[in-house]
Amino acid sequence: TQLLEQSPQFLSIQEGENLTVYCNSSSVFSSLQWYRQEPGEGPVLLVTVVTGGEVKKLKRLTFQFGDARKDSSLHITAAQPGDTGLYLCAGVPGNQGGKLIFGQGTELSVKP
Amino acid sequence: DAGVTQSPTHLIKTRGQQVTLRCSPISGHKSVSWYQQVLGQGPQFIFQYYEKEERGRGNFPDRFSARQFPNYSSELNVNALLLGDSALYLCASSLSPLALQETQYFGPGTRLLVL
Numbered sequence: 001t002q003l004l005e006q007s008p009q010f011l012s013i014q015e016g017e018n019l020t021v022y023c024n025s026s027s028v029f030s031s032l033q034w035y036r037q038e039p040g041e042g043p044v045l046l047v048t049v050v051t052g053g054e055v056k057k058l059k060r061l062t063f064q065f066g067d068a069r070k071d072s073s074l075h076i077t078a079a080q081p082g083d084t085g086l087y088l089c090a091g092v093p094g095n096q097g098g099k100l101i102f103g104q105g106t107e108l109s110v111k112p
Numbered sequence: 113d114a115g116v117t118q119s120p121t122h123l124i125k126t127r128g129q130q131v132t133l134r135c136s137p138i139s140g141h142k143s144v145s146w147y148q149q150v151l152g153q154g155p156q157f158i159f160q161y162y163e164k165e166e167r168g169r170g171n172f173p174d175r176f177s178a179r180q181f182p183n184y185s186s187e188l189n190v191n192a193l194l195l196g197d198s199a200l201y202l203c204a205s206s207l208s209p210l211a212l213q214e215t216q217y218f219g220p221g222t223r224l225l226v227l
Contacts, residue, residue, distance in 0.1 A: 042202050042218030088154050099168050100216060102154030
């Protein structure tokens with residue numbers, strides 16, 4: 001069974017601080033996606049990374065895919081209260097396009 | 113453009129009952145996937161349908177079934193409901209599951225409570 005371990009599960013920080021969320025597995029994924037989910041809503045895609053070592057930036061968010069395509073990280077610079085939410089990593093295992101394996105999520109709270 | 117739509121938004125059932133959840137994909141999308149998200153956890157894959165055929169099934173009992181219609185909308189059925197079936201049921205659509213970098217777009221979900 002392919003698993004994605006996401007850490008930390010909960011994070012409470014002050015506005016302006018930096019943070020990193022990690023997503024690790026012993027399995028190789030053909031691509032990895034990061035989603036953000038608000039209460040009562042479905043996950044919204046932030047980014048997809050597909051190449052080992054790839055780094056993508058989305059404003060204050062930086063996403064990295066590990067060289068071996070087994071892990072990924074999300075770094076937020078100067079967090080703002082609007083960043084509060086549930087962050088989920090999800091991987092496409094092997095050649096099974098269409099099936100996403102999700103991590104358990106990181107609940108982020110940014111206090112003003 | 114309309115995104116993925118799901119109905120109903122909320123549902124309360126009792127143990128042993130049956131439930132049907134509905135999903136309409138984004139126009140032009142031919143693949144629909146279903147996920148179950150229990151409170152405090154990430155979504156878990158239940159089914160994927162593409163061109164009306166089942167392409168994948170997660171580790172769920174036979175009480176869970178689904179189908180896809182010619183217009184690519186989909187229904188998820190759950191029989192003999194258990195308390196543990198209480199969850200947010202998410203539907204996601206994509207153009208095709210054949211591309212490994214395929215992007216899945218999620219609907220708002222149906223919140224099911226089993227009493």
